[in-house]
Amino acid sequence: MSSLKIVGESPERIDGLEKITGAATYVDDIDFGARLLHAEIVETPYAHALIKSIDTSAAEKVPGVVRVITGKDFPYRFGLYMQDRFSFPTDRVRFVGEQVAAVVAHDAKTAKRAAKLVKVVYEELEPVLDLTKALRDDAVLVHPDLGNYTRCPWFFPQAGTNIAHWRKTRKGDIEKGFKEADVILEDIYTVPRYSHCAIEPHVIVGLYDLSGRLTLWSASQSPYTQRHVLAQALAPLGLSHKDIRVVTPYVGGGFGGKAGVSMEIIGAALAITVKGQPVKVRWSRAQEFYNTYQRQGVIARIKLGAKKDGTITAIEHTLHWDAGAYVEYGANVVNAVGLSATGPYRIPNVKIDSVCVYTNLPPSGPYRGFGYSEFHFGLESHMNRMAHKLGMDPVEFRRKNAIREGDTLAYGAKMNPSGLHEAIDRVAAEIGWGKKEVSKDPNKVIGKGFACFWKAPALPPNAASAAFMKFNEDGSLNISVSGMEIGQGFLTVMAQIAAEILTVPMERIRVELPDTDRNAYEWQTVGSHVTWGCGNAVKAAALELRGKMFEVVERALGIARDTLYLEDEKVKCRTRADFELPLQNFVINGIQTSHGNFIGGPILGSGVFMPEFTSALSDPETSQGGHPNVHYTVGAAAVTLEIDKKTGKMRVLKATLAVDAGKAINPGLVKGQIVGGIVQGLATVLYEDIRYDLKGKLVNANFTDYKIPTSMDVPDEIVPIIVEVAQPDGPFGARGTGEHTMIPAAAMVANAVEDAIGLRMKIMPITAEKVALELQGISYEDVKGSYMGLCFAGHPDAYKFHTKASTKK
């Protein structure tokens, strides 16, 4: 491995110059000329209501209005894993802000004015705004037709209830496990909803041309998946995959929010109804909050048993998710957690119930961490408390139970190679674990908090990546893939992998942004899997190119191909020191033989990767029998936190995080993910505080009232640590790290707060306001007023984990 030249280095990003000069084009920057139409959405003010009538006549009369579209024009359902979402609902609305109609006009101002003239008559229904009520026998149903929805085979919706999916995992003997325990600790943890807040809002431009071809320019992490979901939804209109083209230029941040299909269905629907003219739908910041995806809220109960020596004997983890009005993607988040909610620990007896509940809050879906950020808050808080109860050091307790390669996972498969112990040790050393720090200011106290984490990509078993590659006349290289550059540095990493194998320097490689007409297939850029999955495809394509070059040299010049190798953009020979052939001399035009003819031709190739060893088929009652996850990435993190005892204000003096990247193809980019991820994670615990009123309306859908960190809010010091225990099936040993860096943040802060002031906060976020109140002996829950952060307004400690279906079994 020491012979690597560019893999393991941190060259300048290949998209850097475009982004620093303003040349980088995002969807909203593309010019469509004077024909471009603009849309304004008519939204419902009710969380749950029947649509009695929609009168569009007044809006249609406004000069400049082209069409007004409702569910009558476009009654199609769609969804990635379950088709439960509507382009425009026809009969009922399910969350405040849901689209009921759209006005398309020649300019945005006219569309906006006309949208106000659309008259919708509703019959209000009782909304499902309380998880307890949602799960009662006589619950109001958000989806009365749930039993009829098309879904993937590993979802288990329960018709006649609000349960969209229920992942059960059972391992060992849970009762025996708790009997063996000397100490049992049980408690409830609550995580509200969160918003992704990519700075670029969702935007889509659709053109259904007069030949019947639909092109979509989309700010998306998932061009191919969008095409596929739309092709399924639009099949009744006779459109097939070849008729749909999705083009994705640069994306201004995704974090999961631009995965799958959300508002894009509206762009497709409108384009089809105004055939021949391009139409743009751009979400406002407020719509960005309530009508794409949110991170779902969860109330989780953890019961953990351990022996006196610190060995964990059993875990029972029950999670009730407020998944919102539509769960076509969010249910897979619930599923992923249901398989992995043990955290990165070897636990012989496991019972996990991860229950996805429909509510009348906005739809939920993937957000960096994919459910793991949520459950780690409770689990890693609980680990700390259990350690204290046992009289053990929290780091030592984690170390003792930390998972190792070959351990049996909760669903029966084996754990992949893992550097968790190294990560724990390096983080503990970096943060000065065990050394108490004292603030110079008598009003301030300092605490330290620690947390471990793990996460696997949640992929369907046939999630594939592919790459095309071709040389140009001068020996430079074009790589065509459909992974998305969402900021993580994907393009740069793909170029590094190809550069390593083909010896072409980085500045002579272009990696193209996706266009489903041309670029090779990629399932989606989610789950931190593209370095691994698409990296494998790029590596395979580069190896194919190399093989083809050697084959041409052998045929043209009679030099045995197995004596050839590449160096400095030349083919060289191990047995003939004098032989060297620059790539640019033959990769397009071939090699001339002594007869004057040419052998070869343009060198191009392709590579594919699919994790052929995975399977989502398992026993629905236990989850045993399948191999749903490809591998886990593990790590640990810690924080030094200073708290002002008067104001509750918290300052992060230091944060450190170690992640096992397998092999960091580009250590600089991995560090970028660590710093960015920590800050995004810290924001969920220290600042971001979503509020719904008791009628289900989101009241802080803007950056004034929903605070994301500014440059003034970053930790004083962040120390990224990269651990490298190779992933055997990863390109050069690499595995993903992007999402993971956000996961431990909330729990490590909760643990530091307890260390500093002795208070255990079990409800996120942990804002200065809450800490200040708690220090005065006032529970925030008692004074919070009529707002809720997820679909439950009561005190979470009083939440009963009853479900209609659970009483049956």
Added chain:
Amino acid sequence: MTKRITVILNNETRSLDVEPNDILLNVLRETLGVKSPKIGCERGDCGACTVLLDGKTVRTCLILAVEVDGHEITTLEGLSQSGLTPVQQSLLKHNSFQCGFCAPGMVLSATELLGKNPSPSQDEVKEAISGNLCRCTGYEPVIDAIVAVGKKAGKRV
């Protein structure tokens, strides 16, 4: 009822007709075709729409186009016309940006700061870019790159 305005946009004099309620950000992007100021929030919170107005940063989503009649506007396109400025070079070298959506506004805020204060401290940099939200980078690589420009400048003097 339109009004004719004249602006010096990136060193070029441009005259155009605008409605009295046209927002500068939209006029820049749609009428004048300058796309580096981005639309992030349309209410002054994110800084993605930042440009230099007579050398000072402003949020163009909060300004009416008629207000800039007779004034000078510089966007990232203008700044990049004669090669990269030192702060752009430093941001590039530090791989400071990820998705890049905040970059145009961030570069202009940094440019304004370095114009007034050639060797800013870390705290001064933090303050200068505190109106530019970035969701990707955690700000650290951006701050480091701007501080590094100041250090270099400091040495030369």
